[in-house]
Amino acid sequence: MKKFVVENRIWDKEESLPRAELAALQGAKLKETVARVQNVPLYKEAFSKSGIAPEKINSLDDLKRLPFTTKADLRGHYPLGMLAVDRSEVARYHASSGTTGKPTMVAYTQNDLKTWANLCARFLTGGGLLPEHSVQIAFGYGLFTGGFGLHYGVERVGASVIPAAAGNTPKQIMLMMDMQVDALVCTPSYALSISEFILQSDISRSALNLKHAHFGGEPWTEDMRVRIEDEMGILCFNNYGLSEVIGPGVSGECAVRDGMHISEDAFIVECINPETLEPVAPGEEGELVFTSLCKEAMPIIRYRTRDIASLNLEPCACGRTTARMSRVTGRSDDMLIIKGVNVYPSQVEQALLRVEGTAPHYLIEVDRPDRKDVATVKVEMTEKSFSSSMKELQELKDKIDRAIQGITGLRMNVELVSPNSLERFIGKAQRVVDRRRG
Numbered sequence: 001m002k003k004f005v006v007e008n009r010i011w012d013k014e015e016s017l018p019r020a021e022l023a024a025l026q027g028a029k030l031k032e033t034v035a036r037v038q039n040v041p042l043y044k045e046a047f048s049k050s051g052i053a054p055e056k057i058n059s060l061d062d063l064k065r066l067p068f069t070t071k072a073d074l075r076g077h078y079p080l081g082m083l084a085v086d087r088s089e090v091a092r093y094h095a096s097s098g099t100t101g102k103p104t105m106v107a108y109t110q111n112d113l114k115t116w117a118n119l120c121a122r123f124l125t126g127g128g129l130l131p132e133h134s135v136q137i138a139f140g141y142g143l144f145t146g147g148f149g150l151h152y153g154v155e156r157v158g159a160s161v162i163p164a165a166a167g168n169t170p171k172q173i174m175l176m177m178d179m180q181v182d183a184l185v186c187t188p189s190y191a192l193s194i195s196e197f198i199l200q201s202d203i204s205r206s207a208l209n210l211k212h213a214h215f216g217g218e219p220w221t222e223d224m225r226v227r228i229e230d231e232m233g234i235l236c237f238n239n240y241g242l243s244e245v246i247g248p249g250v251s252g253e254c255a256v257r258d259g260m261h262i263s264e265d266a267f268i269v270e271c272i273n274p275e276t277l278e279p280v281a282p283g284e285e286g287e288l289v290f291t292s293l294c295k296e297a298m299p300i301i302r303y304r305t306r307d308i309a310s311l312n313l314e315p316c317a318c319g320r321t322t323a324r325m326s327r328v329t330g331r332s333d334d335m336l337i338i339k340g341v342n343v344y345p346s347q348v349e350q351a352l353l354r355v356e357g358t359a360p361h362y363l364i365e366v367d368r369p370d371r372k373d374v375a376t377v378k379v380e381m382t383e384k385s386f387s388s389s390m391k392e393l394q395e396l397k398d399k400i401d402r403a404i405q406g407i408t409g410l411r412m413n414v415e416l417v418s419p420n421s422l423e424r425f426i427g428k429a430q431r432v433v434d435r436r437r438g
């Protein structure tokens with residue numbers, strides 16, 4: 001199958017500024033942001049408590065004097081306590097999905113919406129989107145920022161949108177074929193469901209015109225990219241964002257696909273040790289922290305994302321000079337501590353993708369029956385492996401066992417389950433059931 005070749009195009013000149021010029025621009029915009037957040041009681045109080053005079057914040061070096069913002073701060077000011085403009089200036093609201101209780105509301109002015117669409121246009125262009133393309137958006141539309149964020153980003157590039165929204169996989173595939181869609185936007189786990197459906201039906205790959213896909217909304221692995229690309233014969237690009245910072249558009253991959261370029265003229269990025277809060281060295285994993293530089297409605301200072309990744313400040317072969325972040329390898333919230341070992345669900349996924357005969361659908365269950373942690377991974381077999389002999393199934397289990405131990409350093413019980421028996425996700429996948437909590 002012939003793969004799509006991405007032309008190397010850069011959307012905005014701000015993506016390739018000399019680093020010194022970028023730092024000066026960030027310093028000037030930081031000053032403006034600090035002035036703007038004086039309208040937010042949380043920041044006004046935090047600044048005066050730490051004796052920070054807003055007029056003394058003049059350059060990037062002053063950033064480290066400013067307080068961090070956490071998810072708890074945002075929850076504590078639900079729904080609109082973080083608003084820095086009058087409510088009449090707000091053009092749209094979104095929210096981040098709260099796993100428990102109330103969501104976190106976020107707000108955008110008309111200018112914020114323009115900025116956001118432009119930031120999405122940057123990474124879409126980086127991943128080969130051209131004005132003549134049609135893009136199917138299979139993200140949820142609603143309070144979630146994914147659907148609307150990408151929708152306006154695609155329109156900003158000048159391409160056409162098919163707002164399919166998430167779910168109804170047969171209809172998604174019908175639209176893709178009938179409309180000869182060029183690009184797909186969704187979560188990587190939903191792309192996997194779409195791909196699986198195509199493989200199980202008698203649809204020929206040549207009936208599709210799909211060239212590239214832009215995935216975000218959840219962490220995924222390089223092995224998963226290889227799998228989807230091989231199955232669908234397309235190029236897949238990773239992008240990153242979170243509603244508290246703006247939504248999708250914080251960063252995304254270029255044609256080189258060696259890290260996601262952060263729009264540093266719009267956000268200052270830091271990577272810190274989540275325990276000591278000190279910066280980690282480039283290339284080292286830590287928690288990402290973002291400060292917005294362009295947002296009017298809800299500017300945010302040093303937001304602790306809980307997302308674990310590393311930064312690369314080396315110039316990229318594509319010509320962009322902006323810092324690149326690695327894939328998010330986990331969330332400091334999602335990290336499981338099993339028998340004292342730190343484990344991320346993404347590591348289990350990585351192990352499974354390396355074993356033939358398993359589908360990348362799994363569920364990790366953790367329990368503590370006799371004050372000892374017990375972890376069980378339920379793994380779906382493929383149709384082919386499902387019909388194997390008992391001996392072959394035992395061998396498959398042993399292989400999975402070794403692969404998981406090799407990557408996590410931990411022994412987990414492996415339970416093989418029949419094809420299509422685990423839940424499929426159209427949004428963010430839920431891969432862990434931890435019964436030790438509560």
Ligand SMILES: [Zn+2]
Nearest residue numbers: 254256316318
């Ligand atoms: Zn690049």
